[in-house]
Amino acid sequence: MKLVVQVKLLPTPGQASALEATLRACNRAADYASTIAFEQSLTSRNDLQRAVYTDVKATFGLSAQPAVRAVKKVVDAYATLKAQLKTGRLGPAHSKRYRKATTSPIAFRTDAAQPFDDRCLSWQLDARTVSIWTVEGRLKSLRFACSADQLKLLQGHRKGESDLICRGGKWFLIATCDLPNPEVAEPVDWIGVDRGITNLATTSDGTNYQGRGLTRYRRHQACKRAELQAKRTRSATRRLSGRTKREQRHATHVNHRISKEIVAVAQRTGRGIAVEALDGIRDRVRLRRDQRATLSSWPFHQLGQHLAYKAKRAGVAFLEVDAAYTSQQCPRCKHTERANRPTRDHFCCRRCGLAGPADVVAGVNVRDRARSAWVFVTAPAPSP
Numbered sequence: 001m002k003l004v005v006q007v008k009l010l011p012t013p014g015q016a017s018a019l020e021a022t023l024r025a026c027n028r029a030a031d032y033a034s035t036i037a038f039e040q041s042l043t044s045r046n047d048l049q050r051a052v053y054t055d056v057k058a059t060f061g062l063s064a065q066p067a068v069r070a071v072k073k074v075v076d077a078y079a080t081l082k083a084q085l086k087t088g089r090l091g092p093a094h095s096k097r098y099r100k101a102t103t104s105p106i107a108f109r110t111d112a113a114q115p116f117d118d119r120c121l122s123w124q125l126d127a128r129t130v131s132i133w134t135v136e137g138r139l140k141s142l143r144f145a146c147s148a149d150q151l152k153l154l155q156g157h158r159k160g161e162s163d164l165i166c167r168g169g170k171w172f173l174i175a176t177c178d179l180p181n182p183e184v185a186e187p188v189d190w191i192g193v194d195r196g197i198t199n200l201a202t203t204s205d206g207t208n209y210q211g212r213g214l215t216r217y218r219r220h221q222a223c224k225r226a227e228l229q230a231k232r233t234r235s236a237t238r239r240l241s242g243r244t245k246r247e248q249r250h251a252t253h254v255n256h257r258i259s260k261e262i263v264a265v266a267q268r269t270g271r272g273i274a275v276e277a278l279d280g281i282r283d284r285v286r287l288r289r290d291q292r293a294t295l296s297s298w299p300f301h302q303l304g305q306h307l308a309y310k311a312k313r314a315g316v317a318f319l320e321v322d323a324a325y326t327s328q329q330c331p332r333c334k335h336t337e338r339a340n341r342p343t344r345d346h347f348c349c350r351r352c353g354l355a356g357p358a359d360v361v362a363g364v365n366v367r368d369r370a371r372s373a374w375v376f377v378t379a380p381a382p383s384p
Contacts (some may be wrong), residue, residue, distance in 0.1 A: 001178075001179050001180075001181050001309070001312055001313065002176055002177065002178055002179070003153065003157075003176075003177045003179060003309070003313075004174050004175065004176055004177070005146070005150045005153050005154055005158070005174070005175045005177055006150075006172050006173070006174050006175075007144045007145065007146040007150060007154075007172065007173050007175070008144060008145045008146070008170065008171070008172055009130075009142060009143070009144050009170075009171035009172060009173060010142075010143040010144060010145060011139075011142055011143075011171055015139050015142055016171065017136075018134040018135070018136040018137075018139060019132075019134060019139075019164065019166070019171055020111075020166065021134065021135050021136060022066075022114070022133075022134040022135050022136075022164075023110065023111055023112070023114055023164065023166060024110050024111075025060045025061055025062060025135050026060075026062065026066060026069075026070050026114045027108040027109065027110050027111070027112050027114070028060055028110075029056045029059075029060040029062055029067065029070045030070045030073050030074050030108045030112075031105075031107060031108050032052065032055070032056065032059070032060070033048060033052045033056060033070060033071050033074045034074045034077070034078075034105045034106045034107065034108065035105045036048065036051055036052050037074055037075075037078060037105070038104070038105035038106070039105075043075070043078060043079075043082075044075075045071065045072060045075045048071055048074065048075060049068065049071045052071060053067060053068075053071070056070060056071070061135050062135070063133065065117065065119045065120050065133075066114075066116075066120055066133060069114065069115050069116065069117065069120070069161075070114075072115070073108075073114070073115060074106070077106045077108075078106065081101060081106065084101075085098070085101070085102070111165075111166045113163040113164065113165040113174075114163065114164050115161040115162070115163050115164075116132065116133070116161060116162055116163070116164060117160075117161050120132065120133040121133070121162055121164075121173075123154065123158070123175075124141075125151060125154055125155050127141070128143060128144055128145070128146070128151075129141045129142055129143050129144065130142050130144060130173065132164070144173065153177045153179075154175060154177065156177075157177040157178055157179050158175050158176070158177050159176060159177065159178040160176045160178070161176065162174060162175040162176070167245075168241070168242075168244055168245070179313070181312070182312070182313065182314070182315040183315055184312075184315055184316070184317050185270065185315050185316070185317070186317075187270065187271050187272030187316075187317045187374070188269075188270045188271060189269075189270075189271045189272075189367075189371075190204075190271055190272045190273070190274045190319070190367045190370040190371060190374070191203050191204055191205065191262065191265065191266050191271050191272070191273050191274065191367065192204035192274050192275075192362075192363040192364055192365065192366030192367030192368070192369075192370060193262060193273060193274065193275045193276075193307070193363060193366065194276065194326065194327075194359050194360075194362035194363040194366060195275065195276065195278065195300045195303060195304070196211070196300075196359060197211055198210070198211055198212075198344065199211060199359050200214065200254070200255075200258060200299075200303065201258050201262070201303065202357075202359035202360055202362070202363050203262065203265075203363050204360070204363035204364045204366065204367040205265075205363075206357075206360050207262075207265075208357075208359065208360075209258045213254075214250070214251060214254055217247070217250055218247060221243070221246065221247045224243070225240065225243070228240045228243075251299045251302070252299075252302065254299075255299055255302050255303045255306050256306060258303060258306075259303060259306035259307045259310050260310060262307060263307065263310040263311050263314055263316060266311065266314075266316045267314045267315070267316050271316075272311075272316060272317030272318065272319060272370065272374070273307055273311050273316060273317070273318050273319070274318075274319045274320070274321055274366050274367060274369070274370030274373075275304055275307060275318075275319075275320055275321075275366065276320070276321060276322075276323035276326060276362075276366055277320040277321065277322060277323055278300055278301070278304070278323055304320075317374070319370050319373060319374060321366055321369040321370050321373055322369060326362045326365040326366055326369075327341055327347070327358055327359075327361070327362040327365075328340050328341055329365050330349035330351065330352060330354055330361075331354070331361060331364045331365050331368055332349070332352055332354045333349060333351050333352040333354070335349055335350065335351040335352065337350055341358050343358075344358065345357060345358055345359075346358055347361040
């Protein structure tokens with residue numbers, strides 16, 4: 001399994017200036033290569049490299065390997081765009097978003113991330129420094145900061161490219177670590193997890209992780225942003241810039257904490273984890289205007305990703321099941337009706353009278369579906 005490790009660089013002002021100039025040069029080169037790829041319909045890495053390699057080196061001041069990385073970044077970007085168009089993620093062919101994506105070359109921000117391989121970047125992990133190529137020469141003994149766990153991952157499992165990024169005036173390196181896949185234990189049972197907005201996660205055991213604190217935090221941040229935006233001063237603008245992504249980082253921390261606790265319980269009890277497959281839920285529902293911000297900021301997908309990779313790392317089985325009617329179906333008699341859920345918080349079966357918290361009932365239904373689905377997942381294939 002692959003994990004990414006993000007370390008913070010600690011450059012001097014001169015080193016930061018060289019890193020900034022390097023990102024600008026690499027992304028200008030990528031813009032140039034993207035224009036050539038779009039105009040000449042070049043999708044092959046070798047074809048595009050033959051067309052732009054000499055110009056990229058001469059015009060933008062890149063050495064051989066950074067020029068190759070810039071070309072590869074462009075090819076990967078067009079491959080991603082092609083996949084998004086094929087799967088319909090940019091809408092139908094007549095939509096404005098689709099036309100905008102297909103009628104102009106892909107553009108790269110001046111501070112977009114740039115990949116570096118081991119020829120351009122070397123790690124001195126004992127000294128906690130890196131040596132990195134820049135347009136102003138190679139920077140040696142560039143210090144970085146990370147935790148002891150991150151350093152252990154880098155020492156034992158770092159592999160492949162590392163991305164240089166600038167975020168809010170701070171510099172980071174994101175390295176890929178390739179860990180061996182742990183053996184997934186056969187689950188003795190399942191923990192069903194129902195994800196929601198009012199309650200971020202509710203398990204079939206009855207454990208409830210409320211979203212009230214996160215909602216309150218989002219409202220506080222929205223009020224602060226509105227106050228600063230209303231002032232229209234340079235100081236307010238600086239403060240707004242300093243608050244960038246603070247809300248997102250807080251939501252990520254909450255999801256990490258929830259997923260860590262659920263995986264720990266599953267590992268201790270020998271059970272697997274099952275969640276609903278909620279892909280495309282934002283496209284399937286129609287909301288009032290005052291509800292749209294709440295749904296768009298609902299971090300359910302990230303919580304599912306955290307559960308999946310933490311479970312895989314711990315050797316815990318993880319499964320996604322059909323989400324249809326999990327909150328309206330009675331787990332005892334299987335009667336399904338909208339009236340079974342008279343309010344958001346309560347469930348009461350109209351046939352057998354089973355009653356309880358609606359989110360817990362949904363978690364139990366997810367658990368029951370995982371029990372049935374796991375039989376088909378682990379069943380041996382029929383012999384020819």
